[in-house]
Amino acid sequence: MSTSKFSHLLSPGRIGPVELRNRIVMAPMGSYMGGLDGHITERHKRFYEDRARGGVGLITTEVVAVDWPRGAAMVNQLGLSDDAFIPGLRDLTDRVHALGAKISVQLQQAGKVATKDLAEGRPMSVPSANVRAMEGVLNDLTADETMKIMQTFAKADPSNMFWEIDDEEIQRLIRCFADAAERAKRAGFDAVEIHAGHGYLVHEFLSPHCNFRTDRWGGALENRARFLCEILRETRRKVGNDMAVWCRLDGEEKDVPDGIKRADAIETARMAVGAGADAIHVTRYGGPSGIGFAAMIVHEPGELLPYAEAVRKAVNVPVIAVGRLLPELAESAIADGKADFVAMARQLLADPDLPNKLAQGRREDIRPCIHCYTCVGQIFINEVVKCAANPACAREAEFEITPAAKPKRVLVVGGGTSGMEAARIAALRGHQVTLCEKSERLGGTLWFASLVYEPNGQLLDYLEAQVRKLPIDLRLGQEVTPSVVQQLRPDVILVAVGARRERPPIPGVDRANVFSGDDLRALMTGGDKRVAAEKLSLAQRAVLKMGSLIGVADRVALSRELSKHWMPLGKRVAVIGGGLVGLELAEFLVERDREVSVIEEEPTPGAEMSIPRRWRVLHILRTHGVNLLTEARVEAITDLGVVYVKDGTQQTVAVDSVILASGVQENRGLADALGGTGAEIHLLGDCKGVGYIEGALLDANKLARQI
Numbered sequence: 001m002s003t004s005k006f007s008h009l010l011s012p013g014r015i016g017p018v019e020l021r022n023r024i025v026m027a028p029m030g031s032y033m034g035g036l037d038g039h040i041t042e043r044h045k046r047f048y049e050d051r052a053r054g055g056v057g058l059i060t061t062e063v064v065a066v067d068w069p070r071g072a073a074m075v076n077q078l079g080l081s082d083d084a085f086i087p088g089l090r091d092l093t094d095r096v097h098a099l100g101a102k103i104s105v106q107l108q109q110a111g112k113v114a115t116k117d118l119a120e121g122r123p124m125s126v127p128s129a130n131v132r133a134m135e136g137v138l139n140d141l142t143a144d145e146t147m148k149i150m151q152t153f154a155k156a157d158p159s160n161m162f163w164e165i166d167d168e169e170i171q172r173l174i175r176c177f178a179d180a181a182e183r184a185k186r187a188g189f190d191a192v193e194i195h196a197g198h199g200y201l202v203h204e205f206l207s208p209h210c211n212f213r214t215d216r217w218g219g220a221l222e223n224r225a226r227f228l229c230e231i232l233r234e235t236r237r238k239v240g241n242d243m244a245v246w247c248r249l250d251g252e253e254k255d256v257p258d259g260i261k262r263a264d265a266i267e268t269a270r271m272a273v274g275a276g277a278d279a280i281h282v283t284r285y286g287g288p289s290g291i292g293f294a295a296m297i298v299h300e301p302g303e304l305l306p307y308a309e310a311v312r313k314a315v316n317v318p319v320i321a322v323g324r325l326l327p328e329l330a331e332s333a334i335a336d337g338k339a340d341f342v343a344m345a346r347q348l349l350a351d352p353d354l355p356n357k358l359a360q361g362r363r364e365d366i367r368p369c370i371h372c373y374t375c376v377g378q379i380f381i382n383e384v385v386k387c388a389a390n391p392a393c394a395r396e397a398e399f400e401i402t403p404a405a406k407p408k409r410v411l412v413v414g415g416g417t418s419g420m421e422a423a424r425i426a427a428l429r430g431h432q433v434t435l436c437e438k439s440e441r442l443g444g445t446l447w448f449a450s451l452v453y454e455p456n457g458q459l460l461d462y463l464e465a466q467v468r469k470l471p472i473d474l475r476l477g478q479e480v481t482p483s484v485v486q487q488l489r490p491d492v493i494l495v496a497v498g499a500r501r502e503r504p505p506i507p508g509v510d511r512a513n514v515f516s517g518d519d520l521r522a523l524m525t526g527g528d529k530r531v532a533a534e535k536l537s538l539a540q541r542a543v544l545k546m547g548s549l550i551g552v553a554d555r556v557a558l559s560r561e562l563s564k565h566w567m568p569l570g571k572r573v574a575v576i577g578g579g580l581v582g583l584e585l586a587e588f589l590v591e592r593d594r595e596v597s598v599i600e601e602e603p604t605p606g607a608e609m610s611i612p613r614r615w616r617v618l619h620i621l622r623t624h625g626v627n628l629l630t631e632a633r634v635e636a637i638t639d640l641g642v643v644y645v646k647d648g649t650q651q652t653v654a655v656d657s658v659i660l661a662s663g664v665q666e667n668r669g670l671a672d673a674l675g676g677t678g679a680e681i682h683l684l685g686d687c688k689g690v691g692y693i694e695g696a697l698l699d700a701n702k703l704a705r706q707i
């Protein structure tokens with residue numbers, strides 16, 4: 001057994017006949033990488049191979065359709081309905097095994113969300129022809145979505161979307177699962193995971209919300225679980241005892257009053273074990289509404305652990321837990337007997353090497369997931385999975401970091417997201433890197449973004465740790481001028497100084513109660529003292545001064561915590577601009593008990609956010625009674641508040657403070673000024689065009705690999 005801080009997580013384990021080198025399972029993730037033919041691609045293989053190389057004990061593939069092309073949730077989903085799929089998958093399992101990991105395939109029939117059926121004009125198979133659930137999805141989409149998403153669903157005709165399958169079809173589907181499992185065995189998989197959750201067909205049989213049958217497949221739980229149990233029995237019969245077979249179950253159907261209850265889930269787990277399951281993987285489903293998505297792709301660390309723990313008490317086979325199980329939490333979950341294995345999804349998108357880094361005692365080198373939901377959002381728009389924190393995700397071959405052909409002197413100007421990432425990659429490639437940051441701290445806009453949204457702080461910590469560890473000449477408090485450049489004589493200058501923020505030309509915008517993003521940043525981070533003098537009362541300045549004396553402004557987590565008790569803003573706050581920044585700010589403010597109005601000119605607030613993140617933030621804002629004004633144009637800021645025009649009518653929202661969350665522009669000034677220095681100059685990140693964290697990292701990654 002390992003003696004590290006993560007000794008339980010890193011200890012070997014066994015599921016059925018399969019020995020695993022540690023307790024970390026890569027959770028299944030639909031990648032959208034395939035073509036329309038259902039075959040695995042080289043891109044998939046490289047994606048899984050990198051996670052196997054990174055040290056996971058077991059890879060679980062994304063959902064694979066047992067009856068492909070029928071019942072596939074995505075148009076380009078992988079299939080396992082024919083022997084023709086075996087050779088490609090065999091290559092995958094060989095490559096994963098060569099790297100010491102085991103691999104299981106997730107088998108699925110998508111039921112009422114079989115988008116491929118919908119796209120190809122087939123009705124979707126369901127236990128009962130009950131359109132309620134799908135209508136829920138459509139309703140939510142209509143409420144908040146952009147045209148692009150709407151078009152994805154536009155082909156749907158609710159009147160003949162569903163096929164209530166009969167006994168004969170049920171029996172055929174049971175054989176489809178078992179036959180696919182047998183093919184998986186021939187393809188070299190160590191295990192199969194039957195997907196019995198997340199609103200797909202097996203779940204629909206289990207759920208009283210979707211299953212209204214009166215035959216032996218509906219009614220009492222024993223009947224509703226029959227489909228799953230028959231699949232498990234037939235699969236076991238086909239594959240024998242030398243392959244592991246288990247299922248993924250919802251611990252509950254959250255916020256669905258007539259859905260699966262926790263007690264049902266526990267009983268179903270018992271029945272599944274009785275039918276031959278070697279393990280139970282416990283997840284959760286949240287019903288058909290948009291925000292229900294967050295019930296399975298959870299926000300709170302360890303949110304789903306109680307479900308796994310409850311199932312573990314009831315069964316005598318290993319239990320796999322999932323749901324934002326950060327390494328420390330994962331370790332304690334296993335140490336405390338709440339789970340036997342821990343599945344990680346998003347963390348392994350953000351950093352495939354997570355297990356190896358834990359084993360090597362390099363926790364601080366793990367690139368964190370920042371919980372932006374960009375990866376999941378891709379699925380909604382039929383695009384390949386990507387990770388905002390890790391540009392190399394699903395593009396592993398293209399984004400490999402290779403030594404520079406000729407090491408150069410590289411000057412990076414600006415220690416924000418793109419500057420730090422570019423410096424990191426350039427240094428890893430062997431360049432001689434100097435990173436100059438005008439202020440006394442690293443982070444730039446990311447520092448403020450960390451204050452507003454906690455997961456961003458983990459990315460800041462990671463990038464800062466890398467910059468400080470690598471051979472990078474870090475110069476804080478160093479403004480870059482042509483004379484500094486002459487001294488340093490760089491071959492390449494990467495200008496990453498962030499965007500320019502200009503106050504919009506609105507009457508009243510210079511009033512003392514109006515804060516730009518820069519003002520707020522300066523106040524919260526103790527930066528420009530002039531802002532405090534202009535904007536704050538004597539008492540407020542005293543509080544700030546005290547904060548900076550005790551070092552609060554240097555620590556983002558502490559500043560975030562203290563901002564719950566004090567901030568230089570009145571009770572009623574208007575945020576002008578309802579894009580990503582404005583909405584995240586509004587979320588931050590309502591958590592701090594402010595009455596918030598968001599004023600946005602466009603019809604869709606937060607249009608640039610990933611769909612699930614937007615759903616989540618809009619849900620939170622609405623639950624807190626935020627006054628969300630769209631298609632509203634601000635005319636002036638007066639003593640009475642913010643004057644705006646909506647639907648041709650002028651109105652005023654009374655507020656104490658106003659925050660400007662719009663008016664961000666590219667910033668070429670420094671790059672132009674350095675133009676005569678003879679160095680090769682590139683602009684990076686937000687100073688070239690606003691791309692937020694994802695854009696900044698991607699840009700930095702691309703450029704730093706090219707120089």
Ligand SMILES: Cc1cc2nc3c(=O)[nH]c(=O)nc-3n(C[C@H](O)[C@H](O)[C@H](O)COP(=O)(O)O)c2cc1C
Nearest residue numbers: 027028029030062063297323324344345346375376
């Ligand atoms: C991009 C993405 C795709 C997913 N696709 C699947 C899937 O194909 N099958 C499945 O059972 N769960 C899927 N999930 C859910 C994950 O397996 C996991 O349960 C969830 O993300 C919570 O784990 P995490 O907090 O470690 O991300 C997906 C999650 C993500 C982020």
Ligand code: SF4
Nearest residue numbers: 369370373375387388
């Ligand atoms: S895209 Fe965002 S949520 Fe998804 S893994 Fe990456 S950082 Fe995490």
